[in-house]
Amino acid sequence: MPDLISTLLLLFLPVLACGLLVFKFKISDTKLKLILAFSASYLLALSFLHLLPEVFSKGDEHIGLFILVGFFIQLFLDFFSTGIEHGHIHVHKHHNKKFPVAILFGLYFHSFLEGLPVSEIMQHQHEHSSVLGFKNSLVAGLVLHNIPISIAFVTMLKQMHISVKTSVIYLIMFSLMAPLGACFSELLHVFGISNIDYIIKISLGIVIGIFLHISTTIMFESSNNHKYNFVKMASILLGSAVAYLIS
16 A cells, blocks of 8 residues: 555656646747657657566467557547647647647546556566666656656646646646556455456556557657757657666
């Protein structure tokens, strides 16, 4: 239980804190793209180095299908969220002061899905630690992934002239989605739902598909004309190196 509580706080607090900072400090598009490039390369490396070996070690021949499903689920959610998971900020005049529910649905559901496999991964990593001593690289990945999303999210809210009070409520709700996903899967374990291990394995496959979609999209779209300058390439290499060290 202490491990679960600390994990939930780790998923929640950094994302909330970084989003709140945007109300005081302006994050330039260039800096946001570098953060996104770092997080994208981390997610891609994490998927290849840790999550894919983990899920295929279960011996399920159909897991590749769920990974593909996750890829297309994120493609579908992009229609609702307008790609804010990739750092895209699209503000239209008719959205002024009225935040579209579709974006909230896409963003929140995306984050909730990503939190589902957390408790399962934690159970299998008690005996494992990485080069840097981390016991749950998925949690670190979700935090690094959701921080730039929270920055882009609050930036969008400010551009739409949503009130600070309402924006903070939206941000808190987003920050809670991944912890809620982790809590939901943990409750399924507690209540002894039949086939829970298989359900969580499916959710992990779906999350891997989501990660692959988001990471490749960000890495290709975070450059001009698909050309990477030195700083962006350094951010990408650093993200991959960090994923290796804490996986």
